[in-house]
Amino acid sequence: MTTHEAWKKLENVYMGKIVSNKLFLKDELFRLQLEGGGDIEDHICKFQNCISNLLKVEETYKDDDMAIILLRSLPSSFKHFRTTLMFGKESLKLEDVIQALQS
DSSP, X not given: OOHHHHHHHHHHHHSOOOHHHHHHHHHHHHHOOOOTTOOHHHHHXXXXXXXXXXXXXXXXXXXXXXXXXXXXXXXXXXXXXXXXXXXXXXXXXXXXXXXXXXX
């Protein structure tokens, strides 16, 4: 077996487009929570990894939905931060949320 064939086999086993895999990946995204005192950069990386894994199985979300999911994964101490980012806006971009969290 060539390395390409081995990689394709592993990809089919672990990232196949089967419903249970999509459900597992969605569950992982929706359960993602930043624990109090956790590292923001690490949390953003985990979030982006979840999104990347979902894209590999052709599961996509609108940008503003991803922004809200990320904001909802933050602890209650970020309540005012969430409100500030969403107040008076017609749409919210994921990149804007990430930049605000990093600053």
